[in-house]
Amino acid sequence: MRLTARITRIAAGVLTSLLVAAPAYAQEAAAPAADSGDTAWVLMSTALVLLMTAPGLALFYGGLVSRKNVLSTLMHSFFTICLVGVQWVLIGYTVAFGSDKGGILGGLDFLGLSGVGMAPNGAATVPHLAFAIFQGVFAIITVALITGAFAERMKFGAYVLFSLLWATLVYGPLAHWVWGGGWLQKLGALDFAGGLVVHISSGVSALVAAVMVGKRYAKPTHPHNIPYVMIGGGLLFFGWLGFNGGSALGANGLAALAVATTFTSGAAGGLLWTLFEWNHRRKPSLIGTVSGVVAGLVGITPAAGYVSIPAALAIGATTAVVCYLGVNKVKAYFGYDDALDVFGVHGLGGIWGALSTGLFASSAINPAGADGLIFGNAALLGAQAVSVLAAVAFSVAGTFLILKVVSAVTALRASQEEEQAGLDRVLHGEVAYTKAQET
Numbered sequence: 001m002r003l004t005a006r007i008t009r010i011a012a013g014v015l016t017s018l019l020v021a022a023p024a025y026a027q028e029a030a031a032p033a034a035d036s037g038d039t040a041w042v043l044m045s046t047a048l049v050l051l052m053t054a055p056g057l058a059l060f061y062g063g064l065v066s067r068k069n070v071l072s073t074l075m076h077s078f079f080t081i082c083l084v085g086v087q088w089v090l091i092g093y094t095v096a097f098g099s100d101k102g103g104i105l106g107g108l109d110f111l112g113l114s115g116v117g118m119a120p121n122g123a124a125t126v127p128h129l130a131f132a133i134f135q136g137v138f139a140i141i142t143v144a145l146i147t148g149a150f151a152e153r154m155k156f157g158a159y160v161l162f163s164l165l166w167a168t169l170v171y172g173p174l175a176h177w178v179w180g181g182g183w184l185q186k187l188g189a190l191d192f193a194g195g196l197v198v199h200i201s202s203g204v205s206a207l208v209a210a211v212m213v214g215k216r217y218a219k220p221t222h223p224h225n226i227p228y229v230m231i232g233g234g235l236l237f238f239g240w241l242g243f244n245g246g247s248a249l250g251a252n253g254l255a256a257l258a259v260a261t262t263f264t265s266g267a268a269g270g271l272l273w274t275l276f277e278w279n280h281r282r283k284p285s286l287i288g289t290v291s292g293v294v295a296g297l298v299g300i301t302p303a304a305g306y307v308s309i310p311a312a313l314a315i316g317a318t319t320a321v322v323c324y325l326g327v328n329k330v331k332a333y334f335g336y337d338d339a340l341d342v343f344g345v346h347g348l349g350g351i352w353g354a355l356s357t358g359l360f361a362s363s364a365i366n367p368a369g370a371d372g373l374i375f376g377n378a379a380l381l382g383a384q385a386v387s388v389l390a391a392v393a394f395s396v397a398g399t400f401l402i403l404k405v406v407s408a409v410t411a412l413r414a415s416q417e418e419e420q421a422g423l424d425r426v427l428h429g430e431v432a433y434t435k436a437q438e439t
Helices: 002-029 036-064 067-097 128-146 156-179 183-187 195-213 226-248 253-281 286-300 309-334 342-360 378-409 416-421 423-428
Strands: none
Touching: 036 067, 036 128, 036 226, 036 286, 067 128, 067 156, 067 423, 128 156, 128 195, 128 342, 156 183, 156 195, 156 378, 156 423, 183 378, 195 286, 195 342, 195 378, 226 253, 226 286, 253 286, 253 309, 286 309, 286 342, 309 342, 342 378, 416 423
């Protein structure tokens, strides 16, 4: 009996100790609590990226087209917020960030944002909802970028169906490959804020769309409102600081680095494009300077959190040169009608930016990244090259098939008579200006 009593007391003591200690163990195993500063930065960055689409991209694109098509071009950007915004909530987020299914797709864990709440998810220190919506505005602007390729000629219904299918079948899987635990992430490819997921995918998809939709019937006119272009470009530059800086998912040193490299590369891009154009055409243009800034911003996007400030200067300058040649030489040589040079800036700029990450990345800058070729690690450049090829091939194939499906359902483009009259009046029943429209 005494032995039994002693065993009972020992067991009771051990059990009591475990129960008392349980809250401490539970606290150690729990996910990090949301940090107010990190949350505020990500929420602000979400607003900045949304601003990039409308009015930023809307005005940038709208100023480049003719007077009779400015509203249809503005509509592309603004309506994409509504269309892809709902798509992202219903299915887009879970396809991109649901539980990994073979490295290819996310599962349906978060269908309709089910289970996406106010607590952080994983190691992040921001609410899961904040992360989900931040990623959603990335999906929105990616789709909106493509519309510049077929501006002034695609039917609105075709654009809607294409955008919905592309966001679901191309953007979602690619985002999972790179950011959601998919095979490119496991390969070691680096994409801090969307060089692969946003710019390469939109740029090469825009090229496919431009070719498949066909050239405009009328000879393209001069941009109808260059001040719009500058205002839109300035808003893109402003919002891009949140685009890249917010991808640090915290108000921390990494966010400061991303903002600094983004600013530096954008400025270098604008400077080099202007100098290059000045030498080539003997006159520096405002459109050229704005385009150079955008090129520099595209180039730094995949590298923003992995490289030094001098590397950002190099990336911005070289991306501007690559994109200038793409817009002024490659496009003219092949003769495709990419109306607003989406491929020349975002496609080629994104490709060079992704490869530049493989050159200039430094683990001394960001231990969560890796060293690039310059720091003795050729493997990263190889992983970046594989990721570029994968993003290009998947985007080209997906866009081609989607446009084939859309063309079987509805007409892709306006008729010659409709294009001549202008899409604003024909498709939307309104005009931007009261005076006579340009022909």
